[in-house]
Amino acid sequence: MHKLLTRQPGLKMLLLGNEAIARGGLEAGVAVSTTYPGTPSSEISSNFFQISQESKLYFEYSTNEKVALEVAAAAANSGVRSMCIMKHVGMNVAADALLTLAYVGVRGGLVILTADDPFMFSSQNEQDNRFYSKLAGLPMMEPSSAQEAKDMLRDAFDLSEELQLPVIFRTTTRINHSSEIVSLGELRDPKTTGDFVKDPFNYVTVPAVSRNLHAKLLEKLDKAETLSENSKYNMIAGKGSWGIICNGVSYNYVCDGIKELGIQNSTRILRVGFSHPMPRILIRTFLEECEKVLIVEEGEPYMEETVKAFAQEAGLTLSIGGKGDGCLSRLYEYDPAQVRESLGEYFGVDYAPRDGIDLSDVPEIPQRPPSLCAGCSHRATFYAVNKAAEGMDTICPTDIGCYTLGFLPPLSTGDFLICMGSSVGTSCGFSKVSDKKVISFIGDSTFFHTGIPGLVNAVFNSHNFTLVILDNGITAMTGHQPHPGVDMKAMNFEGYGQVSIEDVVKAVGVKHVSVIRPYRVKKSVDTIKEALMYKGVSVVISQEPCMLFAKALKKPRRKPFFVSDKCKGDKDCINDLACPAFYIRKNRVYIDPVLCSGCSVCAQICPEHAILPLKDKA
Amino acid sequence: MKPTRLIIVAVGGQGNLLASRVIGEAALMADVPVRMSEIHGMAQRGGVVESSIVFGDAQSTIISDGEADVLVGFEPSETLRALNKCHPGTVVISNLAPLSPFTVTVGNGIYPELKVIQSLIRSKTAKLIAFNAESMAREAGNILSVNMVLLGALIQTGKIPLTRETVKEAIRTKTKKVFVETNLKAFELGFSTADSMA
Numbered sequence: 115m116h117k118l119l120t121r122q123p124g125l126k127m128l129l130l131g132n133e134a135i136a137r138g139g140l141e142a143g144v145a146v147s148t149t150y151p152g153t154p155s156s157e158i159s160s161n162f163f164q165i166s167q168e169s170k171l172y173f174e175y176s177t178n179e180k181v182a183l184e185v186a187a188a189a190a191n192s193g194v195r196s197m198c199i200m201k202h203v204g205m206n207v208a209a210d211a212l213l214t215l216a217y218v219g220v221r222g223g224l225v226i227l228t229a230d231d232p233f234m235f236s237s238q239n240e241q242d243n244r245f246y247s248k249l250a251g252l253p254m255m256e257p258s259s260a261q262e263a264k265d266m267l268r269d270a271f272d273l274s275e276e277l278q279l280p281v282i283f284r285t286t287t288r289i290n291h292s293s294e295i296v297s298l299g300e301l302r303d304p305k306t307t308g309d310f311v312k313d314p315f316n317y318v319t320v321p322a323v324s325r326n327l328h329a330k331l332l333e334k335l336d337k338a339e340t341l342s343e344n345s346k347y348n349m350i351a352g353k354g355s356w357g358i359i360c361n362g363v364s365y366n367y368v369c370d371g372i373k374e375l376g377i378q379n380s381t382r383i384l385r386v387g388f389s390h391p392m393p394r395i396l397i398r399t400f401l402e403e404c405e406k407v408l409i410v411e412e413g414e415p416y417m418e419e420t421v422k423a424f425a426q427e428a429g430l431t432l433s434i435g436g437k438g439d440g441c442l443s444r445l446y447e448y449d450p451a452q453v454r455e456s457l458g459e460y461f462g463v464d465y466a467p468r469d470g471i472d473l474s475d476v477p478e479i480p481q482r483p484p485s486l487c488a489g490c491s492h493r494a495t496f497y498a499v500n501k502a503a504e505g506m507d508t509i510c511p512t513d514i515g516c517y518t519l520g521f522l523p524p525l526s527t528g529d530f531l532i533c534m535g536s537s538v539g540t541s542c543g544f545s546k547v548s549d550k551k552v553i554s555f556i557g558d559s560t561f562f563h564t565g566i567p568g569l570v571n572a573v574f575n576s577h578n579f580t581l582v583i584l585d586n587g588i589t590a591m592t593g594h595q596p597h598p599g600v601d602m603k604a605m606n607f608e609g610y611g612q613v614s615i616e617d618v619v620k621a622v623g624v625k626h627v628s629v630i631r632p633y634r635v636k637k638s639v640d641t642i643k644e645a646l647m648y649k650g651v652s653v654v655i656s657q658e659p660c661m662l663f664a665k666a667l668k669k670p671r672r673k674p675f676f677v678s679d680k681c682k683g684d685k686d687c688i689n690d691l692a693c694p695a696f697y698i699r700k701n702r703v704y705i706d707p708v709l710c711s712g713c714s715v716c717a718q719i720c721p722e723h724a725i726l727p728l729k730d731k732a
Numbered sequence: 733m734k735p736t737r738l739i740i741v742a743v744g745g746q747g748n749l750l751a752s753r754v755i756g757e758a759a760l761m762a763d764v765p766v767r768m769s770e771i772h773g774m775a776q777r778g779g780v781v782e783s784s785i786v787f788g789d790a791q792s793t794i795i796s797d798g799e800a801d802v803l804v805g806f807e808p809s810e811t812l813r814a815l816n817k818c819h820p821g822t823v824v825i826s827n828l829a830p831l832s833p834f835t836v837t838v839g840n841g842i843y844p845e846l847k848v849i850q851s852l853i854r855s856k857t858a859k860l861i862a863f864n865a866e867s868m869a870r871e872a873g874n875i876l877s878v879n880m881v882l883l884g885a886l887i888q889t890g891k892i893p894l895t896r897e898t899v900k901e902a903i904r905t906k907t908k909k910v911f912v913e914t915n916l917k918a919f920e921l922g923f924s925t926a927d928s929m930a
């Protein structure tokens with residue numbers, strides 16, 4: 115049995131934030147869950163996926179966040195508790211659905227989880243999704259710990275049903291990826307079927323209907339504000355006259371900080387956990403009781419702007435600090451020492467930090483950036499494309515996945531990236547205004563996510579570029595989730611269809627479509643060359659399973675390779691391919707047999723034919 | 733309970749996350765307050781994995797620069813890189829088997845000498861326990877049990893509020909059955925090595 119299905123209320127477990135969130139969903143009796151995988155939210159989904167195999171929970175990996183939200187919205191409007199999970203940038207994709215869903219509302223509880231990523235540990239930006247709650251007019255909750263995330267999520271479903279609105283549940287990486295001891299609650303049996311009651315004048319958002327619905331939404335928001343005023347998640351601790359308003363993980367840093375500064379008795383903390391609408395009266399009263407207030411929140415001055423507006427309304431002139439005066443940053447994530455320092459500085463508390471150590475004589479340590487795995491099929495494809503495009507002036511828009519790492523030298527196959535699917539759309543623009551050959555790269559999962567509309571556009575508007583679709587049969591980067599192109603039967607999952615990328619590309623109207631097996635280097639180079647010559651839109655589909663996933667599935671391993679004495683030290687293998695299985699000792703090139711996955715690409719490109727499979731060594 | 737802060741750094745694939753989980757489970761068994769955080773964005777692609785573990789009365793799950801009381805490094809150059817997390821009273825435990833980053837292979841950077849790494853750490857912190865954990869893992873029967881070897885050494889220092897028995901119990905109940913025996917052996921080897929160096 116999956117550990118999160120344990121029926122023992124009160125039992126304590128060591129849970130990752132994302133596990134605690136999944137458990138919270140189960141304790142709320144969530145019946146339908148949908149997602150597009152994205153770090154830092156991925157483990158919520160992978161747990162739901164496993165749990166759905168052995169419980170009544172329905173879970174799906176949807177093609178993108180917009181679709182995921184639409185699926186969940188329909189289920190919720192049929193009275194079934196639903197949850198939609200995404201990383202922060204996924205919310206941009208779902209936003210079209212979100213903003214009008216706010217008008218329509220829900221009947222069964224719907225919680226939309228957005229996992230923000232301050233510092234961009236694994237994201238292209240660090241947008242602060244709290245503004246979505248303002249933009250859409252939806253209630254929002256933000257936990258400060260794993261235990262609270264679990265309990266709060268349960269309450270978020272009740273709140274959603276009480277207000278008949280989706281609730282935005284906002285976490286940050288340090289909530290998702292921190293573990294702590296969590297005490298379990300009661301599991302609730304999910305109600306898995308519902309009924310949709312026709313009511314087109316409330317559900318079909320033509321202008322006349324939406325005009326009414328917007329007014330209704332504002333009424334619901336008034337009610338939400340009252341609930342926020344009285345929510346246990348907006349809590350005040352301490353009686354001092356130095357006020358601190360904080361949220362999420364910043365609350366923990368504040369609690370530790372005031373202890374270390376020894377100012378518990380002088381401070382008063384308002385932790386905002388129900389953060390949209392903000393509790394107006396509670397905050398005003400709080401401000402009235404303080405001499406000065408510091409607002410500690412990662413990201414944008416979301417609370418700060420609101421608190422300052424409340425103070426203005428109430429005619430309060432106390433000093434309210436935050437980001438504006440350069441005290442705290444809008445950049446990256448916070449850490450405990452940084453928050454402690456800001457508190458000390460703002461409230462004028464002396465604090466002698468512990469002695470540091472002098473690092474000035476530490477030599478530069480070679481960097482260890484992540485790289486494509488040894489034998490990753492993407493490396494082989496990039497190599498072949500580079501060979502095929504030799505001598506050409508190129509622009510290479512790329513996309514989001516492991517293969518983004520191809521932008522690093524020596525592969526250097528990535529020139530432009532803004533979001534999921536942007537490789538295809540931007541290729542249209544680049545090829546229109548430039549004479550350079552545009553070659554773009556997109557992964558299989560990303561192609562389904564948002565690549566298809568760009569390709570349709572390219573065919574319709576007669577653009578001119580080559581799109582290489584890197585089909586490795588899985589969503590690799592986020593931890594190997596399936597996507598619509600995956601053969602689920604082969605992985606022993608029943609009840610799935612399968613969409614062929616090649617069929618889609620042809621159906622869309624692309625006239626030049628070729629398929630390569632990237633481990634066959636020469637053949638791949640020749641095929642790509644042909645595609646590059648084609649005037650118009652050509653697509654090359656590069657098919658080879660993700661090496662790491664194949665290993666995880668315990669697929670039979672290929673024999674590793676070794677560098678024989680024929681090697682003359684040209685180092686083409688290292689300079690052009692950069693497979694991390696290579697290393698140099700005393701000026702001789704070696705292959706680490708543990709890392710080498712036997713893809714044979716290096717052996718095919720070695721001018722001396724010095725690289726041989728290990729079995730031939732004897 | 734006064735907070736104790738532990739940082740573990742490793743290269744993706746070295747089993748740092750399992751070591752952290754064993755520590756967390758042991759803390760749960762022993763009723764020691766524990767919070768931990770991990771960054772494993774692209775760990776599988778050979779990058780650096782860092783876990784922070786905070787015992788005692790603190791709410792933060794991460795550790796600021798200069799505030800780790802104990803540092804465990806699974807790879808010598810990574811131990812050195814994490815020195816910014818330490819203070820003069822920090823106890824450092826490091827594996828001495830290097831995993832040369834690919835940047836060195838392509839000629840971008842020079843791997844620092846092991847002797848230099850050790851003397852730098854030793855001169856700036858309270859104590860360094862350094863040995864080749866890889867050969868010990870091999871001795872225990874599984875090269876992948878480097879994490880358990882270093883865990884053994886960590887527990888021997890007495891710097892974190894967990895006993896040898898509790899951690900062994902956590903290994904017994906929370907690691908894969910087929911590996912329990914080698915894991916325990918690796919743990920004991922690490923423990924006695926640190927003991928002999930004390």
Ligand code: SF4
Nearest residue numbers: 487490516590660661
């Ligand atoms: S996980 Fe798969 S796709 Fe990603 S770098 Fe490794 S082999 Fe390549």
Ligand code: SF4
Nearest residue numbers: 489693710711714716
């Ligand atoms: S065969 Fe060559 S390129 Fe492929 S994984 Fe092994 S060393 Fe790397």
